[in-house]
Amino acid sequence: MSTIEEHMFKQEGYHLHMIPTKKYKTNTIAVKLKSPLNREVITKRALLPYVLQQATSNYPSARAFRTALDSLYGAVLSVDSSKKGEDHVMTFRMEIPNDEMLSGDESLLKQGLALINEIIFHPKVEGEALDNTIVDREKQTLTQKIKSLKDDKMSYANTRLIDEMCKEEPYRFHVHGYEEDLDGITAENLYEYYKEMLSNDDMDVYVQGNIDANEVQQLVQETIKREANPKRSKNGTTQQDAPSEVKEIVERQNIQQGKLHLGYRTSIRYGDKDYYALQVFNGIFGGFPSSKLFMNVREKHSLAYYAASRFESHKGLLLVFSGIDPNDHEQAKDIIEKQMDAMKAGEFSEEDVEETKQLVVNQLRETMDNQHGLIELMYHQVLSGSTVTPNEIIENVERVTHEDVVQVAKKVALDTVYFLTKEEGGNE
Incomplete structure (x- = not known):
């Protein structure tokens, strides 16, 4: 059984994890942002990654952003939100071809890190607001997702079980947020929350593939810079005993x-x-x-x-x-x-x-x-x-x-x- 090798370094504002392996033809970059579950902001957190992946400061249109992604030889970007215990985790993930598979002067890994840094730290902003058109469109998409989960009765029953079972615990909060919150979310207040998230979330950066750990550490230090250096939150997930009556x-x-x-x-x-x-x-x-x-x-x-x-x-x-x-x-x-x-x-x-x-x-x-x-x-x-x-x-x-x-x-x-x-x- 091959041993998994992980190199972990504390950078300013985040932890860097490197996993060297020659098993894959592509390299993966994943950035995870974690915060305790909170009913007041859960819908904003569910919406935010999908807004951020649409356009950035340097790539302000869908076409420009797609061109940037395509220039990385068909790199694949994905985002998602998940609930881990009583934490909410946003993930930004990019899969790019291994540099050894291609001939070229500039490292694809470096370009990939630069693009994922652009997505997270340099969104398309209009004054003190995210792009209004993108926010409105993604609100509609999230509305449809929430409705589809209600229509899927297996998913609905699971959600309702957790609602009832964890009535007094943060774990009850829905990972995709709440439809009734969406009307109150604007490009302005979502941008306000985005800045809070950047300041307060625990951030972990993973780079995995056919990589040299020392080179990657230097690349990441040069590319991903986070001004804030929050104290990492402790796992606050609560444990409860089963009630005396079911x-x-x-x-x-x-x-x-x-x-x-x-x-x-x-x-x-x-x-x-x-x-x-x-x-x-x-x-x-x-x-x-x-x-x-x-x-x-x-x-x-x-x-x-x-x-x-x-x-x-x-x-x-x-x-x-x-x-x-x-x-x-x-x-x-x-x-x-x-x-x-x-x-x-x-x-x-x-x-x-x-x-x-x-x-x-x-x-x-x-x-x-x-x-x-x-x-x-x-x-x-x-x-x-x-x-x-x-x-x-x-x-x-x-x-x-x-x-x-x-x-x-x-x-x-x-x-x-x-x-x-x-x-x-x-x-x-």
């Missing part, structure tokens, strides 16, 4: 397929000693097609169109999703809870543990083989304050025993059951 929420809409989603508290987060056993637990319980949920709820009893589970690494939640006939609600819930009881009782074999460990390890290796996936894996260290490497994660997963999985299962407590079903009097 919350049960039923919501009715004009739908045919019911959505039964269950939220559990694990009190286990990335970097905790039980995290590796939690990965194996989830694999046996509902993470893979061979899992108890899939085999029992879907295959054996034919009660679900789908049934699976996943865990949130930085918040300590385990979430179960199932799509069912609304009339099978009680039976499906009962069978899901029986699978959890079976996990707590150790009703799974040593072979199940070994097979699932291999599946988890294979999944981790696939992530490490993917350029974007590897950076996300390395960023977990920043989010958690942990120094465990991807290779050490694999080694720790391989050490997990049957008893470790049982002990983790006993920590998992049901918090909320959310059921989205058809309207009363609907077709049976």
